[in-house]
Amino acid sequence: MSKNVASKxxxxxxxxxxxxxMTKNKEQFISWxxxxxxxxxxxxxxxxxxxxxxxxxxxxxxxxxxxDAVRNIPVVFNVLENSGIPIDVLIMEDHLDTIDQFLTYGGxxxxxxxxxxxxxxxxxxxGPRPKHVQxxxxxxxxxxxxxxxxxxxxxxxxxxxxxxxxxxxxxGYQTHIxxxxxxxxxxx
Numbered sequence: 001m002s003k004n005v006a007s008k009x010x011x012x013x014x015x016x017x018x019x020x021x022m023t024k025n026k027e028q029f030i031s032w033x034x035x036x037x038x039x040x041x042x043x044x045x046x047x048x049x050x051x052x053x054x055x056x057x058x059x060x061x062x063x064x065x066x067x068d069a070v071r072n073i074p075v076v077f078n079v080l081e082n083s084g085i086p087i088d089v090l091i092m093e094d095h096l097d098t099i100d101q102f103l104t105y106g107g108x109x110x111x112x113x114x115x116x117x118x119x120x121x122x123x124x125x126x127g128p129r130p131k132h133v134q135x136x137x138x139x140x141x142x143x144x145x146x147x148x149x150x151x152x153x154x155x156x157x158x159x160x161x162x163x164x165x166x167x168x169x170x171x172g173y174q175t176h177i178x179x180x181x182x183x184x185x186x187x188x
Contacts, residue, residue, distance in 0.1 A: 024064045047082040063093065068128050069110055123188040131176065140159045
C-alpha cells in the first residue's frame with residue numbers, strides 16, 4: 001500500500017515560520033542557508049522549471065535540535081524556493097505519526113523530505129542526510145544491530161565523528177543534496 005500524507009498537507013508551518021521559531025541552532029542554520037551556491041546553472045534551471053507544475057507538495061519532518069536538519073534543510077529550502085513547490089514543515093515531536101511512516105533503519109531519523117501529489121500520495125522522499133554521509137551509518141547499522149550492546153554508545157560516537165568527517169568543513173556536501181533531491185523530483 002502506498003503512503004499518503006494528505007492530512008498533513010497545509011497543516012505544517014512555512015520555512016519562514018520554522019526559522020523564526022527556532023530556539024536551537026538558529027545562527028548555524030541561517031549561516032548554512034546564506035552560504036548556499038548553485039552547483040550549476042543547469043541545476044538552478046531545473047528547479048526553476050518546476051514552477052510550471054502545480055501538482056507537487058513538499059513536507060519536511062524535522063526539528064531545530066537536529067544537526068543533520070541544521071546542515072541539510074537550508075539547502076532544501078534554497079532549492080525549493082526556486083521551484084514554487086509549497087512546503088509544510090512538520091516538527092517531528094508534533095507529527096510522530098508521520099515520521100513513523102518514514103523510519104530509517106527502524107528509527108526516527110530526521111530530516112525527511114517528502115514529495116507528494118496534491119492528494120497526498122507520496123511520490124518520493126529524501127533524507128536524513130546525503131548518501132555519501134549516510135553510508136557511514138549504513139555500514140554501522142549493518143554490523144551493529146544490537147542497540148543494547150555494552151559498547152554500542154561508544155561505537156556510535158565514532159560513527160557520529162565519521163559522519164561529520166563525511167560532511168567536511170565547507171559547503172561541498174550541499175552539491176550532493178541538490179543532485180539527490182533533483183533525482184527524486186525528476187522521477188515524479
